[in-house]
Amino acid sequence: EAGVTQFPSHSVIEKGQTVTLRCDPISGHDNLYWYRRVMGKEIKFLLHFVKESKQDESGMPNNRFLAERTGGTYSTLKVQPAELEDSGVYFCASSLTSGGGNEQFFGPGTRLTVL
Amino acid sequence: AQSVTQLGSHVSVSEGALVLLRCNYSSSVPPYLFWYVQYPNQGLQLLLKYTSAATLVKGINGFEAEFKKSETSFHLTKPSAHMSDAAEYFCAVTYSGGYQKVTFGTGTKLQVIP
Numbered sequence: 001e002a003g004v005t006q007f008p009s010h011s012v013i014e015k016g017q018t019v020t021l022r023c024d025p026i027s028g029h030d031n032l033y034w035y036r037r038v039m040g041k042e043i044k045f046l047l048h049f050v051k052e053s054k055q056d057e058s059g060m061p062n063n064r065f066l067a068e069r070t071g072g073t074y075s076t077l078k079v080q081p082a083e084l085e086d087s088g089v090y091f092c093a094s095s096l097t098s099g100g101g102n103e104q105f106f107g108p109g110t111r112l113t114v115l
Numbered sequence: 116a117q118s119v120t121q122l123g124s125h126v127s128v129s130e131g132a133l134v135l136l137r138c139n140y141s142s143s144v145p146p147y148l149f150w151y152v153q154y155p156n157q158g159l160q161l162l163l164k165y166t167s168a169a170t171l172v173k174g175i176n177g178f179e180a181e182f183k184k185s186e187t188s189f190h191l192t193k194p195s196a197h198m199s200d201a202a203e204y205f206c207a208v209t210y211s212g213g214y215q216k217v218t219f220g221t222g223t224k225l226q227v228i229p
Contacts, residue, residue, distance in 0.1 A: 004158065035219075042119075043159075043205065043219040056216060091158065101147045101166035101209075104217065106158035 002026070004107035006092050012113045018080040021110045025074070025094030031055075032075050033095075033104060034067060038088040046090075049075060050098065082114045117142040119208050121220035129228050134178075134193040136223050138206030141187065148189040149207040149217070150180055159205065165189060176200070201227045 005024045013019050025032045034046040046065070047057040051072035060067070064083070069075040079086050089111050093104040122137040140146055147166050151159040163174025170182040176199075180191045189206060206220040 033216075040124075040221075042221045045216045045218070048216065059216070093159075101164065103161050103164065106151070106160070108156065108158040 004092055004094050004105050006090075006107040006110050008110060009108065010111045010113075012115065013082055014115050015084055016081045018078065019082055019112060021077045021079075021090050021092075021112070023075045023077070023092030023107060025092070026105055029094035029096055029105070030072065031095040031098045031102075031104075032069060033093040034075070034077055035091040035093065036088050037091065037109075038085075043091065046077075048098070055098070079112075082112075084114050087112055087114045117146065117208050117210060117218050119206050119218055119220035121204075121206050121223050123223055124221065125224045125226065127226040127228055128196045130198055131195050134191070134196045134200065134225065136191040136204050136206075136225065138180075138189045138191065138220060139187050140189060140206075140208045142208055142210055144210045146208045146210050148180075148182060149209075150174065150178070150189075150191050151205045151207060151219075153203045153205065153222075155202070162191070162204070196225075196227045198227050198229065201225055 007022045032049040037043045045059040048055045049069045066078045089109040091109045093106045095102045095104045118141045120139045149164045150162040153159050163172045165182045173179045178193045203222050203224045205222045209217045
């Protein structure tokens with residue numbers, strides 16, 4: 001069974017440019033999460049989809065970030081325009097259920113560097 | 116509000132020695148607690164989780180953790196470190212009552228010295 005995949009693995013862009021990250025969850029997982037880890041800090045929750053709907057987007061830093069999940073399958077996270085402080089590793093995770101004890105399966109992350 | 120504190124961003128142990136990674140949590144309601152591991156160039160992998168059953172939880176690769184409510188701790192241990200244990204370890208907390216987002220600690224990098 002394929003795990004959570006993310007594309008690209010690395011992205012280097014200049015300040016002001018746009019970047020789109022993609023996440024493909026495990027097949028059948030309705031719950032999809034985005035997290036971000038800025039260097040040296042904790043992994044922080046960004047948002048949670050249940051199918052194509054946003055369940056919780058309380059962690060999104062500002063309106064330069066736009067997440068979508070078309071048809072409840074893969075998800076994209078677009079940063080427009082990118083700023084220096086957006087650099088970090090963006091993780092995607094998916095799970096079957098969304099209860100408190102659920103196991104989230106993580107992708108390898110996309111390392112974003114904004115110059 | 117919930118939070119997680121991991122003591123020590125870097126821990127070094129000799130191969131064969133005890134591994135002890137510390138995690139303290141803060142939660143106003145009974146927590147669910149997790150340890151994840153991230154090997155280089157890979158995603159986070161669940162090591163073990165506590166969901167209010169047995170307080171001593173056994174996970175993969177010989178790791179275990181004990182939930183101590185009185186100390187608000189969930190330390191990760193392994194009796195004998197292997198070189199393959201070198202990775203970054205994250206403690207995380209959420210709590211019961213339907214959907215709850217996960218809060219992570221800052222991570223501890225484990226170095227195993229031959």
